[in-house]
Amino acid sequence: MEAQRSIRDCWLAVNLSGLVPGMGQCYGGQWAKGLLVAGIFFGMVSHALWSLLAAEGNTVRAFWLLGAAGLVYLLNIWDAFATAGRPLYPLGNRQQGQDVWYGVFLSQILPGLGHLYLNQAVAGALFLAVGVGLSLMANQQPVLMPLSCTVWSIAGYHAYRSAPMNPGRDYSRSRQMLMVVVVSGLLLRLGIGSLPMWVDQAVMQCIVPSESMVPTLQINDRIFVSRDRLYQPQTGDIVVFKVPPEAIALVDAEPDDLFVKRVIGLPGQQIEVHDQQVWVNQIPLAESYLSAPTDYQWGPEFVPSNAYFVLGDNRNESGDSHIWGFLPQANIIGKAYKIYWPAGRVRSLQR
Template sequence: MKATPKVLVGQRSPKSPWLAVNLSAALPGAGQMYDGAIARGLIIAVAHGSLLAFILWSIFAPEGNTLRGLITLVPLLSLYIFNLWDSHHAAKRGITLDEFSPLRYQSSDPWYPVFLSQVLPGLGHLFLQRAAIGGTLLILGILTAYLANFNPDLLPLMTIIWAAGCGLAYRAAPSRQRQWGWLGLLLAAVIVTRFAISSIPFVVPQQVVQCIVPSESMLPTLEVRDRIFVRPRPLDQPLSVGDIIVFSNPERTPLDQAGDLYNLMVKRVVALPGQRVEIRLGQVWINDTPLAEPYLKDPILYEWGPEIVPNGNLFVLGDNRNKSRDSHIWGFLPRPHVVGNAYKIYWPPQRVQPLP
């Protein structure tokens, strides 16, 4: 008969180290709270959330420093690993040393294969020498995760397979006493957390589009190979003179494909629908008033217009006016071609800055 962990008078009941690790793997700090270290668990949870928020702000906010955000991934990962170790270490305090053997404990604790199944569905069953179901879950988990990269409708199925692998591993593991309530909470956390993380690659492109500056037409504001973030704009959202916009090339993109993320160009809005635009005397005139453009490096060497911008169109020019293929060559830009406003140079590091 296996000996049960001894509990001294006045001591708390022993906790499962691997249940604590499972909880902390799904929700950082939850394992410490399960161990009874409420304050430490809250500190870890807040620190984890704060680092994550700082990373997202640094990368995507106009004023954020992209490189600093990427570097912060190192302390975030370090905190996550510490969170797993600390939750396991704190729970072990409830087990006396003469009863605790790491190898024997992890092989008999039903929560250990559950943790392996959090890493990859099926690993827990393989650890328990259930090769058939373990291999099946492993293949299903990897396959659905791969296919979900192309079809977000598969994300719920992927998270369910992950959670099912954890639940089935717990059921298959030998144990004299089951903790079904904790299993239910853990599976709910696994589903919510993995679905949230897996949705990021699909949610972010709806809010931010990435673009690489293809030419010198926007010098000195934008340099070739600058990587910029673009905030998508619906058709009914107005633009302003001076906005830097990204759009599909009207010379290469049919109107029925307008706004596709191919053949992209970046220019500055110079005139809006109904405005009379003219280029003479080295500068742009809007409704016979010279347009102040402090961002230009050289005066314009050509003349154009005057013409009135038609409804549903824009007049756009590159900041490097004399070396830009833009509206003064191919005409007005139909509004459906516009993808959105460029708002930040996010790479290379020495060029990171917000765009006006």
């Protein structure tokens, strides 16, 4: 009897570790290993996200870490299968024809697969069509994402309830674990599905379209822009903004274009350009980021309230405030804080 109690269902362990790495090992009684696996996996993922999104982080390292985390995840699933002890039905219940938790596992991969394994072609085809269809539609209509996640979870639950049961077994404990798997799976899918939206609300991705910010930014540099409604630009910040109406005709821009320039003058400051130098409140501005001196004259003028004076680092080839005027604060999307690609140009834009 004692040996019988130690038996764990390997496919339930796989389901658990598929949801939370290390959870299947804990279910198999190896808590130290399970917590170690969870710590390694989530440590890698956390550091990868920091490396990707933080100004000081290295994007290339982030990709390596995500790849390593994926390998740990797969090894974790394989180890959960082995850790659970003698599997009840490693390749299916020969007496009943199917293994209940294997069907649930297949449904976690793709809704309907578990039903096809259970020889329920109609239900499998229905779940497959609805689940995959909603997932594809959710890419265009994010409001459908919770419904898509719910269908995937229901597919796993229904696969379990549809499987033939052994009359001699007590399934009360198994049904409790089913609710853990279904609810955890739903929450996990909702979290992963919402992550891009959460990130997009905080960080915007842009591609540099011109040479106006050379040498700081090159054409096709991919940059992260911080979205912060409370952001107050400071001198030297690189900002991304919607093109002002005055600039559309003067620099041949489209209304939906985004510009990237450097903040030079703040509200209330006097700006003047002469003698190959920018002067702020009659004090020369140190600009180590320029590759060539400014060869035009402008001003003096005071920057209006709720507006900024912005220039490109490629000072003589930039369509900026010296051509079309001051930038309204309302047009600013956020501060560019990092070049995240190409790999050889990854760097922070913080000053």
